[in-house]
């Protein structure tokens with residue numbers, strides 16, 4: 001298997017300078033193999049710069065959102081060009097909290113993603129269904145619709161700068177983690193969609209990571225699944241437990257690569 005493990009930590013709107021600096025210090029000191037995994041933390045915007053300076057080599061930093069336009073009268077927003085200016089390589093776009101609370105549409109998220117790639121920033125592109133949609137048997141329709149919006153506006157070559165994060169909304173921050181089998185089924189479905197819609201190459205090479213109540217105790221089983229290439233961790237990334245998640249995911253990946 002050629003896809004590299006990806007573990008993201010989304011701090012959301014949590015922490016302060018002191019607590020997050022201490023947290024990153026714990027990550028810096030942890031014995032994790034940052035060569036075999038891509039580790040990316042996403043702090044609140046105003047802590048990006050100090051934490052980027054503080055994080056050791058191998059721990060990258062992402063923004064949690066950005067505006068699609070390069071500059072202008074958009075009070076409160078940050079542009080992708082500004083992220084690029086401070087040396088950032090990653091941004092999370094399409095998180096379900098942006099989709100639901102801030103009413104970001106599939107089209108806007110696709111536009112932001114295309115703008116990020118144009119600005120030279122890689123994207124953790126989040127998709128996922130609500131509980132109502134899952135219970136209404138609409139998971140495939142929803143994740144396909146969200147991914148199709150992006151497929152329309154980027155090229156085949158652009159996909160190498162995208163990590164798809166499948167995050168079932170009903171599993172985010174609820175403690176209700178999707179079982180490894182349920183998550184695997186959806187990841188497989190997303191990969192098949194990429195194969196049919198884009199190409200087999202893009203399907204084989206794009207990393208699809210899982211998010212939603214990932215913790216030290218379930219990371220290994222989730223990452224053991226053939227189509228799960230890592231995790232996007234929320235709550236547990238604010239604790240030293242994040243290191244256990246990275247280690248567990250690395251163990252799974254090493255085992256999978258021997259298959």
Ligand SMILES: O=C[C@H](O)COP(=O)(O)O
Pocket residue numbers: 010095167171172173174175211212213214232233234235236
């Ligand atoms: O971006 C991360 C996801 O929203 C997952 O959050 P969680 O691990 O707190 O459920």
